[in-house]
Structure formats: structure tokens, C-alpha cells
Amino acid sequence: MKICVLPGDGIGPEITAEAVRVLKALDLKLELEEAQLGGAAVDATGVPYPEATQKLARAADAVLLGAVGGPKWDTLPREQRPERGLLGIRKDLSLFANLRPAILYPELANASTLKAEVVSGLDILIVRELTGDIYFGQPRGIEMREVEGRQQRVGWNTMIYAEYEIRRILKVAFEAAMKRGRKLCSVDKMNVLETTQLWRDIADEMGKDYPEVELSHMLVDNAAMQLVRAPKQFDVMVTGNMFGDILSDEASMLTGSIGMLPSASLDANNKGLYEPSHGSAPDIAGKGVANPLATILSAAMMLRYTFDQEEAAARIETAVKKVLAQGLRTGDIYEPGTTKVGTREMGDAVLAAL
Amino acid sequence: MKICVLPGDGIGPEITAEAVRVLKALDLKLELEEAQLGGAAVDATGVPYPEATQKLARAADAVLLGAVGGPKWDTLPREQRPERGLLGIRKDLSLFANLRPAILYPELANASTLKAEVVSGLDILIVRELTGDIYFGQPRGIEMREVEGRQQRVGWNTMIYAEYEIRRILKVAFEAAMKRGRKLCSVDKMNVLETTQLWRDIADEMGKDYPEVELSHMLVDNAAMQLVRAPKQFDVMVTGNMFGDILSDEASMLTGSIGMLPSASLDANNKGLYEPSHGSAPDIAGKGVANPLATILSAAMMLRYTFDQEEAAARIETAVKKVLAQGLRTGDIYEPGTTKVGTREMGDAVLAAL
Numbered sequence: 053m054k055i056c057v058l059p060g061d062g063i064g065p066e067i068t069a070e071a072v073r074v075l076k077a078l079d080l081k082l083e084l085e086e087a088q089l090g091g092a093a094v095d096a097t098g099v100p101y102p103e104a105t106q107k108l109a110r111a112a113d114a115v116l117l118g119a120v121g122g123p124k125w126d127t128l129p130r131e132q133r134p135e136r137g138l139l140g141i142r143k144d145l146s147l148f149a150n151l152r153p154a155i156l157y158p159e160l161a162n163a164s165t166l167k168a169e170v171v172s173g174l175d176i177l178i179v180r181e182l183t184g185d186i187y188f189g190q191p192r193g194i195e196m197r198e199v200e201g202r203q204q205r206v207g208w209n210t211m212i213y214a215e216y217e218i219r220r221i222l223k224v225a226f227e228a229a230m231k232r233g234r235k236l237c238s239v240d241k242m243n244v245l246e247t248t249q250l251w252r253d254i255a256d257e258m259g260k261d262y263p264e265v266e267l268s269h270m271l272v273d274n275a276a277m278q279l280v281r282a283p284k285q286f287d288v289m290v291t292g293n294m295f296g297d298i299l300s301d302e303a304s305m306l307t308g309s310i311g312m313l314p315s316a317s318l319d320a321n322n323k324g325l326y327e328p329s330h331g332s333a334p335d336i337a338g339k340g341v342a343n344p345l346a347t348i349l350s351a352a353m354m355l356r357y358t359f360d361q362e363e364a365a366a367r368i369e370t371a372v373k374k375v376l377a378q379g380l381r382t383g384d385i386y387e388p389g390t391t392k393v394g395t396r397e398m399g400d401a402v403l404a405a406l
Numbered sequence: 407m408k409i410c411v412l413p414g415d416g417i418g419p420e421i422t423a424e425a426v427r428v429l430k431a432l433d434l435k436l437e438l439e440e441a442q443l444g445g446a447a448v449d450a451t452g453v454p455y456p457e458a459t460q461k462l463a464r465a466a467d468a469v470l471l472g473a474v475g476g477p478k479w480d481t482l483p484r485e486q487r488p489e490r491g492l493l494g495i496r497k498d499l500s501l502f503a504n505l506r507p508a509i510l511y512p513e514l515a516n517a518s519t520l521k522a523e524v525v526s527g528l529d530i531l532i533v534r535e536l537t538g539d540i541y542f543g544q545p546r547g548i549e550m551r552e553v554e555g556r557q558q559r560v561g562w563n564t565m566i567y568a569e570y571e572i573r574r575i576l577k578v579a580f581e582a583a584m585k586r587g588r589k590l591c592s593v594d595k596m597n598v599l600e601t602t603q604l605w606r607d608i609a610d611e612m613g614k615d616y617p618e619v620e621l622s623h624m625l626v627d628n629a630a631m632q633l634v635r636a637p638k639q640f641d642v643m644v645t646g647n648m649f650g651d652i653l654s655d656e657a658s659m660l661t662g663s664i665g666m667l668p669s670a671s672l673d674a675n676n677k678g679l680y681e682p683s684h685g686s687a688p689d690i691a692g693k694g695v696a697n698p699l700a701t702i703l704s705a706a707m708m709l710r711y712t713f714d715q716e717e718a719a720a721r722i723e724t725a726v727k728k729v730l731a732q733g734l735r736t737g738d739i740y741e742p743g744t745t746k747v748g749t750r751e752m753g754d755a756v757l758a759a760l
């Protein structure tokens with residue numbers, strides 16, 4: 053069980069350190085090796101996904117990532133920006149299935165900006181396609197063209213999906229729905245985009261193979277509304293890379309505690325990259341106050357999806373619930389009446405609760 | 407002052423009827439003529455934006471639209487679906503600037519699913535580009551191709567913006583910001599999409615001409631989050647057609663009373679199409695219970711933007727506030743302790759309040 057650990061940038065190193073401690077505390081034969089991704093890699097090697105990292109990541113069974121990015125690298129040329137590292141490793145490892153749970157922990161119900169009755173018990177799984185769509189579609193670029201009689205800059209990108217890409221992500225979503233509430237909502241913009249008309253057609257075709265799953269379709273603009281209006285109507289949602297980027301972040305924020313939300317990005321053989329749903333939070337980096345729980349819960353997802361260690365995964369999740377019940381909170385989820393702790397103390401508490 | 411009235415489908419005829427009564431009650435020399443758009447037009451002529459409608463709409467100074475669409479027409483071939491009529495008229499009349507206010511009326515604060523303190527006083531203007539982007543970009547389609555060694559269906563669309571399109575919508579947004587809180591947030595996905603990198607570059611260039619406007623940039627995924635987390639941070643938001651479709655609907659829903667929200671779609675000479683932000687609600691069509699206020703407020707926007715009749719516009723808006731203060735509510739915004747009224751009664755009340 054080989055794990056490649058990529059601390060990344062900002063709070064990445066602090067939060068992955070806690071997740072690594074938790075992994076090591078389990079009696080599993082895990083081999084952990086560290087490498088660089090994102091801004092850290094740019095600083096060290098000039099590129100955001102260096103060859104050494106590629107080798108380690110390819111050889112590993114799973115990757116644990118902190119977070120990448122920060123203002124420091126925002127002005128670099130496109131190919132050197134930290135997020136190219138993230139997009140690079142996703143594509144390189146064919147991690148096409150991004151699983152993003154949006155779960156509201158009862159203890160953190162107050163953290164949401166939504167009314168308690170709208171979000172209490174919220175438990176959505178968003179399945180986002182991660183290696184196709186307009187993220188990677190060719191052609192793309194910025195160039196001078198003659199438009200309306202004048203030379204001017206034009207920017208363009210290509211949204212594109214082949215049938216096999218749509219089928220494999222829908223399969224993941226249908227199967228996830230089978231293990232949960234058996235409701236799948238596929239999100240598209242079929243009334244405008246041919247790409248997503250194809251998506252809807254294929255979803256309907258595949259739906260026949262999953263008669264137990266209640267398949268519905270929703271336009272992306274309506275989905276963005278329904279997540280605010282009545283998010284508990286959803287069980288599993290599946291959509292393309294671009295819409296998934298937007299909707300999964302919106303859904304995370306419904307909980308008000310994005311510092312609690314893990315994610316998994318899987319290939320066809322359950323090799324996966326696991327990372328918190330939140331970003332690198334450069335403003336609090338190095339201060340020891342970041343919330344490590346999303347990263348710790350990402351490690352739990354790793355044990356479940358890649359290593360089939362359901363018991364160990366559940367142990368971690370139970371430990372996290374325990375520390376919440378004990379009233380321990382990092383700053384992002386703190387409220388009066390609870391105990392504010394730092395990154396390391398939170399890690400200690402999870403270890404103790406294991 | 408020629409107005410082309412397009413009742414459209416579903417509740418469209420009922421709600422435009424009330425807005426027309428309000429317009430006629432003002433002492434303005436308005437010429438109103440009715441035509442068909444959407445499903446109604448398909449039923450009558452076979453196409454969603456028939457020639458007769460094109461002629462009237464082109465000759466008019468402004469268009470008042472109810473809503474288009476309904477399940478009845480969903481299975482028709484693409485070119486005959488009601489929304490093609492809407493996209494057709496937008497493009498035909500070059501209505502590139504879509505203005506979508508998201509305002510929370512104090513009397514309706516409870517309607518929101520968000521906590522009162524998060525949304526009270528909410529007043530955002532979303533400026534969405536409406537005639538470009540992936541909505542109209544070529545090439546696009548679905549075809550058989552050999553991919554990964556197999557013949558299969560592939561769907562694709564093209565996101566594209568030329569500099570002049572970006573400049574003209576940003577100009578509308580900067581100028582709207584000057585008349586409001588002087589804060590403009592431009593939304594893009596520049597870390598992934600070249601099209602929106604160009605958008606950001608041009609926004610930065612133009613920002614120099616509007617030193618009084620505080621210009622900021624936000625990635626679309628973050629914008630979807632921030633609208634839920636802290637929507638009052640925004641004054642004017644500007645973005646492309648696709649992202650604007652999603653974010654403006656999300657923002658509308660923050661108020662919980664989308665039945666109150668008007669919209670304007672303007673060309674370069676302030677000719678405009680005005681329509682409620684909500685849809686055609688086929689489930690309640692013909693029952694006389696739909697909320698006409700968004701359409702009535704759209705008529706007010708028409709008087710302001712196209713006819714420069716600020717006083718008449720304000721009169722309508724004041725009348726609407728008055729009926730809310732009187733406690734009158736259609737079903738969509740009803741709560742115990744208020745008086746439930748139908749579409750026609752609500753129109754009567756606005757007329758009385760004028």
C-alpha cells in the first residue's frame with residue numbers, strides 16, 4: 053500500500069502532517085513517500101508537476117494532497133502556475149471521477165448560512181467528471197483575428213466529451229447511487245449545449261441498466277437554484293468538469309464548514325488522489341490554526357476507495373465525530389461555547405479518539 | 407414608444423396581461439402590439455421565433471416578454487424548442503447586456519432559505535453577457551468519431567469571446583457600478599480557460615478608465631460559494647453568458663422570492679427586452695395564481711432603461727412596495743399573517759397603488 057504524499061502550498065504541509073500521523077497510527081502496512089506539487093514544486097524545480105513527483109505518483113497506489121496555489125505564483129506564466137500541477141496530475145493519472153461529499157455534521161449546523169431546517173441532515177454526493185470537458189478540450193487559446201472589420205484579440209476554448217468519457221463517469225455515479233439513496237440527478241445544459249445533450253441521451257440509455265436508481269435530469273442554472281432552495285432533495289448529483297467545479301463548491305458552502313469536507317479523485321482501477329475540498333488558505337499558512345479534519349477525512353476516503361479498508365476508514369470517521377462531540381473546534385468552525393484548538397491539537401485529539 | 411408584447415407560454419399570458427394594464431394606466435403615449443414567441447409560436451406557426459414576431463420586435467423600441475417553454479415542447483427537435491425562440495430574439499436584436507437585479511424586499515425576508523442576517527438588505531446587480539460565449543460559439547455539434555480506437559458519439563461546443571464583445575459588456579457593468587455602490591466584481595475562470603483570461607486582462611485594462619470603481623476578480627467556483635457565504639459583499643457582478651446563467655439564477659434564489667425579480671436585456675442603444683427572472687411555471691399556468699410582480703417590475707425597468715422615464719418607473723416600483731406593505735401576497739410569497747391574492751387581484755392592487 054504505497055502512498056505518495058504531496059503537502060503542496062499554504063496550509064497544505066500542516067494539514068497533511070496531521071493526516072499522515074493518523075494514517076501511521078493505524079496498524080496498516082502503509083509506505084509513505086513525500087514529493088512536491090504546485091507552488092512548492094515551482095520554487096524547487098521551476099515546474100508545478102516535476103518528473104520526480106510524476107514517478108512517485110505513478111508508482112503509488114494512492115496520493116494524499118494538501119492544497120496548491122497562492123498569490124505568490126499568480127503572476128507566473130500559465131504553464132508554471134500551481135494549478136497546472138493539479139490539472140497535470142489529474143490528467144496524468146486519469147483520475148476522471150471526482151467524488152465530493154457535502155455533509156452537514158449536526159454539531160456544526162450553526163456554521164451554515166442557511167436556515168437549520170433547510171440543511172439539517174444534508175448529505176449529498178457530487179460526482180464530477182475531472183479529466184475532460186472544457187478543462188482540457190482543444191483547440192484553445194488567445195490570438196489576434198479580424199472580427200467585425202477590426203483586428204482584435206479573441207479567446208476561445210472547446211467543451212468536448214466523447215461517449216466513453218460520459219459512460220465511465222455515469223457508471224461511477226449510478227453505482228454510488230446504488231450504495232446510497234438510489235437517487236441520481238444528472239446536471240446538464242441540454243437546451244443550449246450539444247455536448248450536454250449527448251450527456252443526457254447517454255444518461256437515459258444507461259438508466260435502463262439501473263432500474264433501481266431513480267434518474268432525473270436538471271439544467272445547471274436550475275441546479276444552482278435548487279441547491280439553495282431545497283438541497284435535501286438531492287442524493288447523488290453527476291455532472292461534467294466545468295459545471296461540477298461550480299456546483300460542488302456551491303454545495304460545499306451550504307454546510308458552512310468546508311474545512312470538514314474531503315474529496316476523492318479516482319481512476320478506473322480505484323487508484324486515487326485524495327484532498328480536502330478547501331484551498332491552500334495562504335492567509336493562515338504556517339500559523340498552526342488550519343483545520344486538518346478535511347484532510348484526515350480524505351485519508352479515510354483513501355482507505356475506503358483505494359485500499360478497501362472499510363473498517364479503518366470508519367475508525368477515522370468515528371474519531372472525527374468524537375472530537376466534534378467533545379467540542380473541539382479549529383478557528384474556521386469555532387463558535388462560543390466550544391473549545392478552540394490549533395491544527396496539531398486537533399490532530400492529537402483525533403489520534404486519541406482512534 | 408412602441409412596445410412589442412410577447413406573452414409566451416405557461417403563466418406568461420396571465421402575468422404580461424397585468425404588466426400591460428399597469429403600463430396602460432400611466433399617462434404615456436405607448437403603442438402596444440402583441441406577437442408570439444416560444445411554444446405558443448411553435449403551435450401556431452411551427453417555429454419558435456416566427457417572421458411576424460421578428461418584424462414587430464425589430465420595429466419596436468422595447469419588448470415585454472412573459473416566459474417561454476414547457477414540457478409539451480421538450481421532445482421537439484432542437485430547432486423547434488421554445489428556448490430557441492428566446493435565444494433567437496436575443497441574438498437577432500443584439501441584446502448583449504442582461505441586467506439581473508437580486509434584491510431582497512424587507513417584507514419578504516422570511517422567504518429566503520438563508521439566515522436573515524446573511525441576506526437582509528441584499529441588493530446585487532448581475533450583469534450577464536447574453537449574445538456570445540458558448541451559447542452561440544461555432545463549431546458545435548454531435549457526431550461519430552473514432553476515439554480511443556472505437557467509433558463513438560462525440561459532443562462539442564465552443565466558448566469564444568472577441569475583445570469588442572468583452573469591452574461592451576464590461577462598459578455596461580462599469581457604468582452600472584458608477585451609478586450604484588462603485589464596486590464591480592468580474593467573474594471568470596482564468597486559471598483554466600483562456601477565453602476568460604482574456605476577459606480578465608481586458609477588465610484590468612478598462613479598470614484604469616474607471617478609477618472610482620473598485621474592481622475585483624473572482625473565480626466562478628469561488629463566486630458560487632461566496633454568493634452563499636456572504637452575498638452582501640457584492641454590488642455589481644459581471645460575467646459571461648454561461649457563468650452568468652448559473653450565477654444569476656443562484657443569486658435570485660438567495661432572496662427566496664424569484665417571483666419578484668425583473669430583468670432587462672439591452673442592445674447598444676438601450677433598446678431592450680424585459681422579462682421576469684422566473685420561468686413559465688407550466689404547473690400553475692391558467693390558474694390565475696401566478697405572481698405578476700416580476701413582470702410589472704420588468705415594465706418599470708423598460709420605462710427606465712429604454713424610455714428614460716425614471717419618474718414613471720419609480721411610480722411603479724413604489725406601487726409594488728406599497729402592495730407588499732399592505733400584506734398582499736400571491737401563493738409563491740405567501741406566509742401566514744398575510745393576505746393571499748391571485749394574479750388579477752395583485753394587478754388590481756398595483757393599479758390602485760399607482
Ligand SMILES: CC(C)[C@H](C(=O)O)[C@@H](O)C(=O)O
Binds near residue numbers: 135138139297597627
Ligand atoms: C485550481 C482549479 C484548477 C481547480 C479546478 O477548477 O478544477 C479547483 O477549483 C478544484 O475544483 O479542484
Ligand SMILES: CC(C)[C@H](C(=O)O)[C@@H](O)C(=O)O
Binds near residue numbers: 244
Ligand atoms: C431558456 C434558456 C436558454 C435561458 C438561458 O440559458 O439563457 C434561460 O435559462 C435564461 O437564463 O434566460
